[in-house]
Amino acid sequence: MQHLEETAYRTWKADLLTQALDRAGIRADAVSALQQVPPYSRRRAVLAVRRSGEGVELGFRERFSHRIVALKECHVLSPGLFNLCRELKRHLLPFLQQKSVGDLFMSEMENGFDVVLSGTDLPDLQAREIFADTDVLPEIKRFSWSPSIGEPVEPVVQRAEPEVRFGETLVSPPPGAFLQPTAEGEALLCRAVLEGLPRETGPVLDLFSGCGTFTFPLSRSGPVRAVEGDLAACKALQNAANRRGLAGRITAEHRDLFRQPLRPEELDGFDVVVFDPPRSGAREQAAHLAASSVPRVIGVSCNPSTFARDAALLVEGGYRLASVVPVDQFLWSAHLEVVGVFVRA
Structure with a gap:
């Protein structure tokens, strides 16, 4: 529209x-x-991610299609979330052993980002070691994995408890928790x-x-x-x-x-x-x-x-x-x- x-x-x-x-x-x-x-204010998004011959495809699903539309610009996502998408793409390949489409749940919190990868194979040691390096995307406070939407979530790394403020109270939601957009x-x-x-x-x-x-x-x-x-x-x-x-x-x-x-x-x-x-x-x-x-x-x-x-x-x-x-x-x-x-x- x-x-x-x-x-x-x-x-x-x-x-x-x-x-x-x-x-x-x-x-x-x-x-x-x-x-x-206002535009550029959305703090929560679900993107599709998949291994391809050229590396990693990351973006939104095209309606009624399995095609992934890459993010070249977005007037809805916050600048922080949009930039995280671009940076995160460089580190996801070891998490994507197969070419099936997974989901990436991302939320921008008060103190950083909460990320859940869903619908991919269980991360191996090589994948888990990526975020063990504190210099790799330090703005991600928690990265978790789930076999599919609605299944139990397993933390891969937690550098701090992600926090969101409701009124005057800071709350630490569980991974992938619902927030207003x-x-x-x-x-x-x-x-x-x-x-x-x-x-x-x-x-x-x-x-x-x-x-x-x-x-x-x-x-x-x-x-x-x-x-x-x-x-x-x-x-x-x-x-x-x-x-x-x-x-x-x-x-x-x-x-x-x-x-x-x-x-x-x-x-x-x-x-x-x-x-x-x-x-x-x-x-x-x-x-x-x-x-x-x-x-x-x-x-x-x-x-x-x-x-x-x-x-x-x-x-x-x-x-x-x-x-x-x-x-x-x-x-x-x-x-x-x-x-x-x-x-x-």
Whole structure:
């Protein structure tokens, strides 16, 4: 979508939300203007990597193809991440014994980079010794390997714990952990969530909390119970809270919210529930929220369609969509972040 004139692009992007709400029959009391992150700001990327006759191919997968498009320039990636791609390519050949395509997960953290190589053969001694040299890409704080996406991750080298800041708290996420794609987008989402809180806030429930993107900023207003299905992310959140002396203010619970959504009786007692599910949304959890007595629900989503679907369940259960904020942190793509504030009608 980089070919579109800016006004046309912004109109198209904002319409992704309004059209999704219209299809679901949802009316919002207030829809904010589209908020955007700047170019060259993406701090997280997944690239394809493969051994070839000329060395190493590294870049993005062409749509509906096995072809790898080399990175000659990119208006989305941060300069640090883009430069790392070019430098890392020079050191990956020993990790690629076969010509099958692997995945390279890269995240730019506060103190350096976290990298996970997936879908390749188990690294041999020659490969492991590359990053044993502290002069080789010292900006990489942790390099890990996994046989495939979703499989256990094995550290190859860790020079320091990669850290990311949520609110005022530094968190050390597990390898390949989910982060918001941009720090600027995360800040916009956090601001929208915090502005959606009532003037006086009691206990808050943070569902699909990850490593604490919203948990730690929310904890400034009151106690927060964070619930997350990824055990490693849940532990990282609790460990960071403990280090900051927030153990009495923040509690982290490991629970698969798709298999075991919190039921209405478990939601009682919370003044606000924040939920930020994956792109598929959280139909079952939204249905239980709709049947609860929680005064205010704040939904965060990267998919306007599933957001609207879940919003319809909340509205049917007696909530009113008081406000909604669209945030464009997936520049020139059909993805859009949404923050919606629902209050009991």
